[in-house]
Amino acid sequence: MHLHIKQADIGYHTNLISKAEAGLNLGEVCLLIGNNGVGKTTLIKSILNQIPLLKGQISIHQKNITSFSVKETAENIAVVFSKSVIPQNYTVEDLISLGKYIYYPFYFELKKEDRQEVSGIIKELNLLQYKDTLLKNLSDGNLQKAFIGRALAQNSPVIILDEPTTHLDEENKIIILKTLRRLAKEQNKLILFSSHDWRLAKEFADKMWYIKEGRLYSGIVEDILIQHRELTEISLFEVNRKFIPPMITAPSLHKEMLYSLLQKNFQKDLSSLHFEFHNEFWLISGTNEAYKYESFEEILNFIQNLH
Known part of the structure; x- marks a missing residue:
């Protein structure tokens, strides 16, 4: 098990998630789902060791994350948050290239093979026409894809994405999710991403982590969906009390x-x-x-x- 959460209490001062027990292997794609405020982002930040656990342990490749240096964390985990700071006067190519600088001092120039890899990522994410465009001039969707490109360029075995498809239309959602799944299978990456769009996301995920009422439920996507029918039932909202439905x-x-x-x-x-x-x-x-x-x-x- 490459990523292992063991009997973890997760939160800031009080538990958002209690006694969490879950694990993922390289080559797996996992969808993290739950209502707003249940602790999805807090869980991600706990895996990154940005928030200390209240109890328990999280390990990467059998090593406790609390013992990782900042550089080790970056070498092991690439992350994309839903709200990222936009570097001023950076182009798409500049941003994606940043993923390579965890391996070099920042003042070094990238090697030829690094630049070729960055170009390949730009092409795969359908950003070629925006290669030299300033980030501030991009649409929300293309900006999100550029940040995902930076994570891909990092070449870490674990990629974690917080709501990666939030600002994307259906075509670009599919491009992103297909890319993530291909990376998991062809390059043996562990992909963990959160989303509210479970109907689309479930087609690309092997495992699901579902946070509900302070608990983390984990397993094969189909098992979790069957066990928690509220995820699949369409909500028929009652806004008209005089209406009696057929x-x-x-x-x-x-x-x-x-x-x-x-x-x-x-x-x-x-x-x-x-x-x-x-x-x-x-x-x-x-x-x-x-x-x-x-x-x-x-x-x-x-x-x-x-x-």
Whole structure:
């Protein structure tokens, strides 16, 4: 086990997470998930030895992290926080190149092979056209990718990312997550990243760490999702008390969309109706006859004209 958390109490003065027990091996991708304020970032900072444990131990390659020097920590762990300080007058290439300077005094020039590797990372992250662009002129998404590029250039066996896809569109999220998984498998990296976007992230992670009510649950992604159904259930928010919903038989996303449409537009009892989704159309029954509609707009018009 390359990263091992052993009976750790994690927090500042009081426990956010109690008796945490978890471990990850090289070559694994792990998704860290939990509601805001439960301790995800605190856990990451504890692994980096930026916050001392209240109890227990965290080790990297069987060595207690409290014994690491700053340089040893950087050689073992590369990190990207969701809010990073933007170096003034740095370009994308400058920032990604910074990942190499943990191996040299800062005044040294990078070797040819280092520069080639930096160029490869820039190309892989689809940042080639922004190579010489100042960081302050980048979009949030491209800036985030540049910081991830710096972590990749560091070549540490462990890469930890705090909300790495927060500002990215779907295409760039997939680019980042595919890159992280490829690195884990091809270069034997241990990747730990936090995210709220579990539906997308779960497709790329082997393990999941889930923080809930002061406990850290860890295991194979699918096991954790099955054991904690609140992670996969669509939330049907009740904002209209006069609305009485119909029966809806549909996949979770379609069910959520229909529920949202009906409850924000109607303050009446629709419980006599049954909406059933069939691939490309909705079948509505409960009146004198059944009706078939393909769009939500058609459904909206139908309910508006229903007496």
